[in-house]
Amino acid sequence: MSSEEIESIKPIHIEPRGSRVGLDLRELWAYRELLYFLTLRDIKIRYKQTAIGVAWAVLQPVVTTAIFTVIFSTWARFETADIAYPLFVLSALVIWLFASTSITVASNSFVNNANLVTKVYFPRLIVPFAATLASLFDLIFSVAILIILMVYYGVVPTTQLLLAPVFIILALVLAAAFGTLLSALTVRYRDVKFALPFSLQVWMIASPIFYPVSMLSEKWRLAYAINPLTGVIDGFRSSLFGLPFNWPIIGVSSGSIIVLCLISIVVFKRMEDDFADII
């Protein structure tokens, strides 16, 4: 390479922490192949290491649906707008199981990839993103089961079904934002890891998984939609079963997701410079 060529290269500036702010999207894009390979690695390992591999991805939604169906169609009955209860629950579990698994995996992603963070430079956001994307693979199985169950119950899809992927993407954004936030906090604060399983349980109960949003009185529904999963699950259900969309709820939840993304980016950017030193 000639001197002129080197001269023409834009130099990399290395400066103390805090001097660089903002999200470098161009750089993130330049590293997209690393994101791809790390995601691929996580998927391969998940299905190679766990003896039951694929079975786990199938059993989890099936068993959870069965348990909820037994409990709630025996003791408590919810108004599910003529949707068979197993279908009602499974449609939400598809979203929930993806979100909770990917958040759990992403929150531990830096601890599990400590050797990468301390030895190589790359945009740190790739680590929780890869963990989130790898969890998306499980979704294939739960969606397959959902389709089988829909066929079994004779659900006739409407054109609204075309919007279903939108809600899956919303769930992905939500999971990525939350997972990223927790991944940063987990590096620094060792108690986050222990608080997470319990928090997720509370969140599950606080989301319209085994009961419908309509169970709440009208005036509380919008406040309830601050829980971003409310709009995602409710919207996903509406698109599957051709029910009317509750746009205010979807709107409030989407707003929540945007706020969560912003918080996540700010916290992450403030903490990432120290990862290699404290991990």
Add this chain to the structure above:
Amino acid sequence: MQVIKVEHLSKQYAIGGTTHNTLRDAVGGFFRRNSAPSLQIFNALDGINFTVSEGETLGIIGSNGAGKSTLLKILSRITKPTSGSAEIRGRVGSLLEVGTGFHNELSGRENIYLNGAILGMKRSEIESKFAEIVEFSEIEKFLDTPVKHYSSGMYMRLAFSIAAHLEPEVLIVDEVLAVGDASFQKKCLGKMREVGEKGRTVIFVSHDMNAITRLCDRVIWLKDGTIRMDDEAKKVVGAYLHEQANLGAERTWEDGDSAPGNEYARLRSLRVCDENGESIQTADIRRPVGIEMIYQVLKAGKVMVPNLHFFDESGTCIFASHDWDSKWRTEPRTVGRFTSTVWIPGNFLSEGSIFVGVAVTTYEPLEVHFVEWDAVTFNVIDSLDGDSARGDYAGLMPGVVRPVLRWENE
């Protein structure tokens, strides 16, 4: 043309004291304003300045804790400086460890792609060099076998082959040649030299003074976070070795936390002794010399092999010795304090200063719990009594070892 420009670069680490390690404390601390944690500040790098020109191969030497790793980490953008700045023109490839991101469950082929991407190679680049990488690594037959079934030699060869095919404008290499068999090391050094000749800029850290003098045009000697010397390779290496010769033959690490080691094992002390167990600084060439290391195993469950490396004044490794004798060769260690002593027979070492590197290693899978180069040094002297290998000859005797051998005459 300057490719790297480093200005007033400093890095401080807080040691001891408490930062908030739990979210609970952090939230609590936010409300209790006057809970200033007491931190000790350690200057890993203290205002260093230098520039590197295009095509230059720069060596960095210095004892452990001098700031070499910190400097490489900052230039590789893994960690940020506390103050000062650096500017680099071109793509930086850093090789601070061989096989970063390798996954045991994945095959050699899968790891080539993964590791290549981690090191910053594009997929198309990996694909075009794939055959070359495989050939260089000599593992063709095992390409689709998970690397967990590889021997550590194969693992290292594959890992280094990938790294050797990285073609950044600036290559940063840390002490990675200390692994692998001699012929492969040579091959790697050759590959690195090629990199240097292609007009790429290389920064190379090593304890192998031979490799440093062979590969580098210029050497920076770091000491306590500052630049002690920055000059032509031979000059700096000579000055460094001269100073190292006065290291001392006995060392103890009082503070358990800063002693070399990790969560599994830490070094406590190392000394040179004679047959009676007395500490010595100077050994008689005819008498056996013992090197006694004391280390603490903090976590049970790993098979640990203590090992020692011996270097002469020119930085040539005379030999290495691993403890394959004790029952611990196959048995996982229990928690506790261990003492291992190796005996070098009399009439074996050559005269002069001997530098000892000490390590405790787990071999399958490879993990170095600690390694301390130039940990102690001692002198071997020949008092010329006529019964050493010299006999009655008092002139120059070449050779890294000096055995007394049996001669037969007809």
